[in-house]
Amino acid sequence: MDCWKTRFYKIILHMKTIIVLLIFCFAFVVTAFGQEKFATKTGEINFEASVPSFEEVKAENNNVSAVLETGTGNFAALALMKGFRFKVALMEEHFNENYIESSKYPKATFKGKIQDFDYSELSGEKEYVINGTFNLHGTDKTMEVPAVISKKGEDVWVTAQFVLKPEEFNIKIPSIVSKKIADEVNVSTVFILQKQ
């Protein structure tokens, strides 16, 4: 009878050690692969839709937000449309009121996942593909965006160049001015993400 009791206690003791070990392992895994976040509020987006021999159609926004989760490779960016600045004030007004309708659709977003992203391998510049969805002018579009990602010091740099077509986002450009605005808009972005 006594023998049974000691065996029983021994088993309990073993289970305790195993549970404690499991908790330790779990804690280690969580810290090692935890959701480290890199973010910025001052990302840059430039776009140009100029047509040769007409006035340049070009704007920039230096207050774009972006967040990267290094554990998952999830990447999100958000630009407030009213933050795009043009050289010509009237062009800025037309962009906001007639084309992008920034009072109705104040922001553009991108949410996606970087393919084959491994933060621990990040060092020099490397090309990646981000699969994700743009939301612009209230319209969603799924896209594969090529991006160059690198680590410089403590920061993660994400840069990308791609082409968007206004018609794909339901943005109508009246025929009177359509000759002066390109059908394809070249977009370039730079995000210098800091560890949060």
Add this chain to the structure above:
Amino acid sequence: MVYNYMYQDHRDIQSETSQLEITAPYLLERFKTDDGASLLNKTITVTGTITAIEEGAVTLNESVYASFPEEIPELRANNKVAIKGRCIGYDELFEIVKLDQCSMIK
């Protein structure tokens, strides 16, 4: 005349009269409860306490992000300030309202 229409100047937010004075947390609250659309593109004055200082921008009460076109005058965290700027919208990634072309009122 056509030329003047085509090449009119940009708004000068710094010289515009602000249309509303509001505290930073309340401004955020308005956007979170979908009551902010009428403030878009308006020149407003926001009051609050500085909670973060970055290059060319300050954050008030972790609610409003104000970016300055020029160097920011000397500021410290916890300073109570009033900032005039153009309200450009709500950033749901950071849960913050953004202002640009800001200037310091006090």
